[in-house]
Amino acid sequence: MRGDKLFLFLVSFFALLIVLLFVLFFHQLLCNSIPTWKRFGLSFVFGKSWNPLRNDFGALPFLYGTILTSTLSLLISVVLSLGIAVFLSEMAPPRLRDVLSSLIELIAAIPSVIIGLWGIFYVAPFVRDHLQYWLEPLSFIPLFSGRSLTGLSMLTAIIILTFMITPIISSIMKESLMMVPEDLKEALYSLGARRYEVMMKVCIPYAKIGILGGVILGYGRAVGETMAVTMVIGNSPVISASLLSPGYTMAAVIANEFTEATGDLHLSSLIAVAFILLVVSLSMNLIGRVVIWKWQKQSL
Amino acid sequence: MEMAKTKLIKDKIFTIYCFISLSFAILPLIHIVGTTLVRGIKAVSLEFFISLPKPPGEVGGGIANAIEGSIILAALTMSFSIPVGILTAIYLSEYQDNWFRNLVRLLSDTFAGTPSIVAGVFAYSLIVRKFGFSAIAGAFALSILAIPTIVRSSEEALKLVPIDVREAGLSLGAEKWKVITKIVIRAARPGIITGILLALARIMGETAPLLFTAFGNPEFVRSPFEPVSALPLVIYVYATSPYPDWHQKAWGAALILMLMVLAINLAVKYKLRR
Secondary structure, eight states, X not given: OHHHHHHHHHHHHHHHHHHHHHHHHHHHHXXXXXXXXXXXXXXXXXXXXXXXXXXXXXXXXXXXHHHHHHHHHHHHHHHHHHHHHHIIIIISOHHHHHHHHHHHHHHHHSOXXXXXXXXXXXXXXXXXXXXXXXXXXXXXXXXXXXXXXXXXXXXXXXXXXXXXXXXXXXXXXXXXXXXSOHHHHHHHHHTTOOHHHHIIIIXXXXXXXXXXXXXXXXXXXXXXXXXXXXXXXXXXXXXXXXXXXXXXXXXXXXXXXXXXXXXXHHHHHHHHHHHXXXXXXXXXXXXXXXXXXXXXXXXO | XXXXXXXXXXXHHHHHHHHHHHHHHHHHHHHHHHHHHHHHHHHOOHHXXXXXBOOXXXXXXXXXXXXXXXXXHHHHHHHHHHHHHHHHHHHHHHSXXXXXXXXXXXXXXXXXXXXXXXXXXXXXXXXXXXXXXXXXXXHHHHHHHHHHHHHHHHHHHHHHSOHHHHXXXXXXXXXXXXXXXXXXXXXXXXXXXXXXXXXXXXXXXXXXXXXXXXXXXXXXXXXXXXXXOOHHHHHHHHHTSSOHHHHXXXXXXXXXXXXXXXXXXXXXXXXXXX
């Protein structure tokens, strides 16, 4: 019995360690960013200028860049993922489905720095030399106005992000779609419905909560993605409506400026940005997990 | 008749849409893997593996320091996170359900969504501020990312072990902790190893948490208290440099890193199949 008590003590200690780490995590980020919160208060979040030389810090350019790039890439990715999920769950024979599913999972396994490397040498030149000219007819829309000279732009970051979050979203979508009962689908097919009708009218509505969970998890991933975005977004703290201009994200500014922070206030502002990023992505993750969990419970 | 025809066309369009979506994911993947292979192989030679980097402008040199660093970081991270992960998982799966257990599980899952760069900031403010850049600080940041994966997969693996196994052990008069450590863990071993390998594959490719913890080092290191380089760090620094020779080395390092990560993933797949 002595051994049992000791062992329980040991494992509870490590479980407690997880809780302590979590508390320490928030504590460290909050404490080390106190100078910034004291100096700027909540207006730090909405401050438009970021100028380390003048000790003037506002996180809005990064918040804007993060939200714009991750939201747009999420929208594109949802459209693509739905197509992929339908293809894998409904059209592909089981053999092909396995092969294609593992290929798509492979995308998620590639380190983001390698995707960033590929982005610098292939996607950015593609945007510079081709894509922006194809988009020229749309240049009356502010989103597509202007020109990118280097190809390092928010548009490039969106392309990269879309590619990176699609495997996550499509695999959860595929699993949700595969849980739709066969007889529901067959009932519709027997009435002469085509595949797109079965998908649109039965499968997607049936699986919508699971799909939603996948979408939210994908968004959390897009918000926190650092290296690939840092390497292609151009890193300029401006708020521009045009996707062809360079931008900045919260994760990217931390990656770029942290080791070169010029003073205590600069460092504390970067930690404050990290704190905002943590809160945003953890709440996304939490909501996504709760949604998926609820849905699993409901469908059991 | 008309309606049937439009339906047929709509169905065709839908099929084409699904196919195009799939190719938007698969074609870039093939392109990435292909170019990394082609451009990487050009950079790889024996010298690339065994020698230290040379100053910019000079031809030659290798990334031996980064390979060493990646191995050190992986070993340190795993030695932190395997015990924490498995013991926490045992607590979660083998003992009575209560609010604390749910809290631990929730927090561990929440950790899984931590942006990797923020884990780096945490390690910086906790360790680097006092002790400077070191392999230990880098491994600490990576552990934050590895632990949740290990906890989750180990807990699932432990739960899959039938309750009869535990009861058989207990009925023979074995103490609970002996049943857990000698029988249950062995039965759950494949699942636990899978989780460990997946965590390893993930942290091997992480760059962001290392930028201001492990920091990088052009030399070999002798102790875990020194700053250390890593393959992903080298790829980042070389890729964003202006030197064509460094670009080539970035592709070489990317090839090595990709092969390592893919090998681990394939090992997991192969193990799961059996």
